Amino acid sequence: MINKLKLEDVPDAYKDLAEEIGFEAFKKLIDFTGGGVIYIPQLSAINACVRNREIRENFNGNIKELSKKYSLSEMQIRRIVKEEK
Incomplete structure (x- = not known):
């Protein structure tokens, strides 16, 4: 289903992130984390x-x-x- 995801499907809280890193990278991040919590170092x-x-x-x-x-x-x-x- 992730391959059918469109930017308009993304909740507003995450749209800035999707646009900043690129939509394809955003989909990979979703697939990788699977709803888990990740730490991004400074x-x-x-x-x-x-x-x-x-x-x-x-x-x-x-x-x-x-x-x-x-x-x-x-x-x-x-x-x-x-x-x-």
């Missing part, structure tokens, strides 16, 4: 994951350099480098 959390990956990729013992580049403490750089991803 952009800052996702950006931190990217930053931490870059730190691990660029680490070659240069803790002070990375600390300055990313405006983090040397302790934070050490913690990130030790994380396994």
Whole structure:
């Protein structure tokens, strides 16, 4: 039935979301969540994951350099480098 869904069938409370992400993506989201609750992380959390990956990729013992580049403490750089991803 989801393939027969039209934008006019969507309750007003969800139309903005459908229009923002695109109607096909909206239908996929409905199919995926099935009425369940999902958590959407803040952009800052996702950006931190990217930053931490870059730190691990660029680490070659240069803790002070990375600390300055990313405006983090040397302790934070050490913690990130030790994380396994």
